[in-house]
């Protein structure tokens with residue numbers, strides 16, 4: 001058995017293991033494990049906390065399940081808006097969770113978000 005494989009969603013080298021993944025983000029189990037390890041480090045050491053918003057937004061955007069899954073469609077839109085506001089509009093990272101919550105609440109139940117094709 002190969003020890004490492006490439007995550008089919010993001011291309012990262014990850015452990016070739018069986019296991020659980022997120023409910024509506026699609027990844028190899030090894031990539032999911034790496035993501036949760038990064039989150040654990042961010043939560044346990046404030047040195048790493050300042051990158052937390054980027055970690056969450058980037059991982060969510062790179063591990064999108066099928067567009068027919070409304071949760072996946074909403075998730076990628078929310079995380080892309082968050083990245084856009086941080087990088088293009090200068091939103092502080094500490095404001096990103098509030099922005100995502102408001103964006104999500106505004107669009108809740110409306111089915112107003114659309115699938116964004118990769119270019």
Ligand SMILES: [Zn+2]
Pocket residue numbers: 007008009010011012027028031032063
């Ligand atoms: Zn991945």
